[in-house]
Amino acid sequence: MTRRPRTPLALLALAALALLAGCGNQKSVVTAADTEGPYLDVGPLQYQVQISRQLNPHDNEDRSYLVGVPNPDGLKPNETWFAVFIRVKNPTGRFVYPARQFEITDTQGNTYRPVAVGGDNVFAYRPTPISPAGVLPSNDSTARTGPIGGAMLLYRLTLDTVANRPLKLHIFSPAGAPREAEVELDV
Numbered sequence: 001m002t003r004r005p006r007t008p009l010a011l012l013a014l015a016a017l018a019l020l021a022g023c024g025n026q027k028s029v030v031t032a033a034d035t036e037g038p039y040l041d042v043g044p045l046q047y048q049v050q051i052s053r054q055l056n057p058h059d060n061e062d063r064s065y066l067v068g069v070p071n072p073d074g075l076k077p078n079e080t081w082f083a084v085f086i087r088v089k090n091p092t093g094r095f096v097y098p099a100r101q102f103e104i105t106d107t108q109g110n111t112y113r114p115v116a117v118g119g120d121n122v123f124a125y126r127p128t129p130i131s132p133a134g135v136l137p138s139n140d141s142t143a144r145t146g147p148i149g150g151a152m153l154l155y156r157l158t159l160d161t162v163a164n165r166p167l168k169l170h171i172f173s174p175a176g177a178p179r180e181a182e183v184e185l186d187v
Contacts, residue, residue: 031181039089040181043173044096045130046089050150052169052185054162055081065152068118075156082157084169084185085123085150087137090130098136100127101172102153104185106164114153125151162187 029041036049055062057072065083066072075081088098104112117124122142130136137143137151144150153169161167167185 043176
């Protein structure tokens with residue numbers, strides 16, 4: 001008795017393998033992170049929280065982060081300065097504007113937007129176009145070469161908010177999908 005080759009079954013198996021192998025090359029889109037560090041996809045750009053922390057206006061290092069802030073010592077007894085330092089990568093082949101809108105939320109539904117920082121602050125996040133394959137802050141900037149390596153978003157938070165953890169940073173894209181991403185901040 002002669003056996004017939006199982007060509008259709010073998011071809012089907014090879015086709016399935018090829019399909020699965022092709023799936024491994026696709027980049028997954030990340031729009032949420034439980035901790036600082038991972039890159040998040042927002043629009044065509046990738047955002048990474050380098051670090052977040054409270055700032056002390058009486059500390060020498062922290063005072064440099066508060067340059068250009070009106071009355072940095074004028075916090076109410078229940079308030080604190082809170083900084084989020086981010087890096088933005090442009091993996092595209094064109095100039096792209098980064099996000100202009102960020103928010104921090106706490107578990108009680110309180111929402112905070114960044115405080116305006118004067119133009120003389122070399123650490124402040126400035127949403128200028130990022131060149132193809134470029135990074136914000138730029139390689140030759142003080143914010144990039146400094147100890148943290150990220151551009152600063154500055155918030156004025158209440159101590160209650162700091163206690164209402166986890167705090168989440170929301171990043172909103174000016175154009176393109178995905179439109180929003182969020183990261184849980186280490187407080």
